Amino acid sequence: MKILVAIKRVVDFNVRVQVKPDGSGVATDGVKMSINPFDEIAIEEALRIKEAGKADEIVVVTIGVNDAQQQLRTALAMGADRAILVESESEIQSLKAAHSLLHIVEKEQPGLVIMGKQAIDDDNNQTPQMLATLWKRPQATFVSKLEINEDKALATREIDAGLETIEIKLPALVSTDLRLNEPRFVKLPDIMKAKRKPLDVINIDETVTGFDDKELNIENYESPQPRQKGVMVESVDELVAALKEKGLV
Amino acid sequence: MSKILILAQHDGSSINQSTSKAVTAAQQIQGASIDLIVFADDVNTIAAKASKLAGVNTVHAVTTSNENWKLAQGIAPKTAELSANYSHVFGPSTTFGKDVMPCVAALLGQNQISDIMQVIDATTFKRPIYAGNAVITVKSNHDKIVATIRTASFKTGDMTSGSANIENHSIEKAQTDTKFISLQAGNSERPDLQTAAKVISGGRGLGSEENFELMYKLADKIGAATGASRAAVDAGYCPNEMQVGQTGKIIAPDLYMSFGISGAIQHLTGIKDAGTIVAINKDADAPIYEVADIGLVGDLFKIVPELMEKL
Numbered sequence: 119m120k121i122l123v124a125i126k127r128v129v130d131f132n133v134r135v136q137v138k139p140d141g142s143g144v145a146t147d148g149v150k151m152s153i154n155p156f157d158e159i160a161i162e163e164a165l166r167i168k169e170a171g172k173a174d175e176i177v178v179v180t181i182g183v184n185d186a187q188q189q190l191r192t193a194l195a196m197g198a199d200r201a202i203l204v205e206s207e208s209e210i211q212s213l214k215a216a217h218s219l220l221h222i223v224e225k226e227q228p229g230l231v232i233m234g235k236q237a238i239d240d241d242n243n244q245t246p247q248m249l250a251t252l253w254k255r256p257q258a259t260f261v262s263k264l265e266i267n268e269d270k271a272l273a274t275r276e277i278d279a280g281l282e283t284i285e286i287k288l289p290a291l292v293s294t295d296l297r298l299n300e301p302r303f304v305k306l307p308d309i310m311k312a313k314r315k316p317l318d319v320i321n322i323d324e325t326v327t328g329f330d331d332k333e334l335n336i337e338n339y340e341s342p343q344p345r346q347k348g349v350m351v352e353s354v355d356e357l358v359a360a361l362k363e364k365g366l367v
Numbered sequence: 368m369s370k371i372l373i374l375a376q377h378d379g380s381s382i383n384q385s386t387s388k389a390v391t392a393a394q395q396i397q398g399a400s401i402d403l404i405v406f407a408d409d410v411n412t413i414a415a416k417a418s419k420l421a422g423v424n425t426v427h428a429v430t431t432s433n434e435n436w437k438l439a440q441g442i443a444p445k446t447a448e449l450s451a452n453y454s455h456v457f458g459p460s461t462t463f464g465k466d467v468m469p470c471v472a473a474l475l476g477q478n479q480i481s482d483i484m485q486v487i488d489a490t491t492f493k494r495p496i497y498a499g500n501a502v503i504t505v506k507s508n509h510d511k512i513v514a515t516i517r518t519a520s521f522k523t524g525d526m527t528s529g530s531a532n533i534e535n536h537s538i539e540k541a542q543t544d545t546k547f548i549s550l551q552a553g554n555s556e557r558p559d560l561q562t563a564a565k566v567i568s569g570g571r572g573l574g575s576e577e578n579f580e581l582m583y584k585l586a587d588k589i590g591a592a593t594g595a596s597r598a599a600v601d602a603g604y605c606p607n608e609m610q611v612g613q614t615g616k617i618i619a620p621d622l623y624m625s626f627g628i629s630g631a632i633q634h635l636t637g638i639k640d641a642g643t644i645v646a647i648n649k650d651a652d653a654p655i656y657e658v659a660d661i662g663l664v665g666d667l668f669k670i671v672p673e674l675m676e677k678l
Binding site: 131240279338 | 378437438439440443461462463465466467468469470472473474476477478479480481482491495496497498499500501502503504505506507508509544545546547548549550551552553561565589597600601606607608613614616621622632633639642643644645656658659660661662663664670673674677678
């Protein structure tokens with residue numbers, strides 16, 4: 119079985135982004151870029167499935183600027199076999215991403231697609247579900263445990279009510295939640311080895327033809343409303359008094 | 368005029384409050400006419416409850432089989448089909464809505480507006496990005512808007528005095544590639560974390576699953592729900608459904624009391640809409656104090672027992 123892992127290059131999760139003063143976007147010049155943390159979990163899961171003898175090839179794909187090759191190289195250093203960059207100079211929205219990935223899926227014919235449940239930049243949580251829908255295959259979103267049994271997979275999903283288990287027929291799409299695994303660290307020799315692994319670059323226009331991209335218009339970016347400054351109390355008595363005064367207890 | 372279809376969430380016996388919150392958001396669009404769509408194997412009981420939501424004209428009650436109502440692939444096609452005459456399709460921004468709605472959007476060939484936190488007008492909305500560190504104003508120029516509604520941003524409305532019509536529908540060809548197996552539900556004795564007025568929340572500072580019992584005891588003492596930071600869930604102190612934050616639950620209780628939570632931005636985004644935030648931590652420099660209304664620095668293992676006594 120071949121596994122396709124889709125990843126996204128995002129502002130590192132430790133960076134506190136700032137909105138540009140003119141409201142035209144967030145300042146991302148010179149900030150650290152990384153693989154979206156959920157996508158790192160997706161790569162790790164693919165590696166574990168392969169290491170368990172249930173997959174023979176892992177292809178990692180991203181849509182993004184040319185520099186996103188760095189994130190693909192990291193994925194290759196983690197252990198993916200080859201990589202595809204779908205190059206797009208401009209930012210694209212979820213539906214176009216899903217259509218572009220569908221093109222790759224149709225070409226690669228994977229038995230399983232794994233990707234993060236959401237990218238921590240736009241927090242949309244859409245592309246995996248859209249891709250599964252366009253691909254007309256089952257989805258298991260927000261997965262914290264995955265078991266592959268030949269032509270089926272048993273997926274445990276983190277949902278609001280608790281842990282839900284569903285069975286999906288392969289080929290299928292899985293989106294990862296935080297507790298699926300802990301991604302491995304990349305070792306230096308693997309970084310050297312990754313440089314020799316194949317990385318193909320294609321233009322996004324080759325992947326989305328005859329598609330009506332109904333983009334949403336982002337009119338403005340602003341900083342969130344700050345909360346008012348609070349007070350510090352010195353004792354439990356003061357805390358209880360403050361809560362009582364607000365009528366909260 | 369806006370015609371809005373809202374995907375109702377339920378657990379088989381009652382309508383989830385997030386559905387009502389989505390109705391509240393829809394009502395903020397001027398002159399909106401609002402209908403619900405609800406799926407269940409035994410749909411009549413739950414459709415009757417859905418019809419009680421005030422402000423709803425029609426409930427589309429769709430009968431499913433083999434628990435397909437719990438599965439995105441089981442309900443997205445019919446939702447897309449029935450949305451033909453609607454200008455908007457909304458769902459709650461819960462794990463249920465997040466799972467299904469992008470499928471509906473894809474079937475309708477639309478981008479989705481996720482996590483609407485404010486309605487500006489029928490086609491313009493505000494939503495958070497970057498874990499709430501920025502807010503964007505999004506406008507759609509298209510014939511149909513598919514969106515999820517951030518539950519912490521809208522109030523629960525009247526869920527008892529409505530009298531909507533019920534229209535029955537069926538699914539011609541049920542999908543069989545995805546099967547519901549089981550649900551391991553959390554504690555249902557305590558108030559629901561997403562709708563509770565008070566929340567007691569614990570973090571890494573609790574140190575162990577045994578110590579986390581303190582949080583449950585305090586919560587029970589004041590009738591609160593319990594929450595947790597990602598660190599506490601990752602460490603196995605408490606179950607996943609208690610996680611509050613960017614990728615967990617976004618909540619807006621009147622009172623949020625945090626113990627041993629340092630306050631990573633990913634956590635803070637989940638509590639920004641709380642009425643009063645109380646922070647108790649041994650580290651006076653913890654970022655949680657930047658958003659706290661009341662802060663107390665000290666040892667939670669001394670403070671919690673004292674609180675139990677004095678509350």
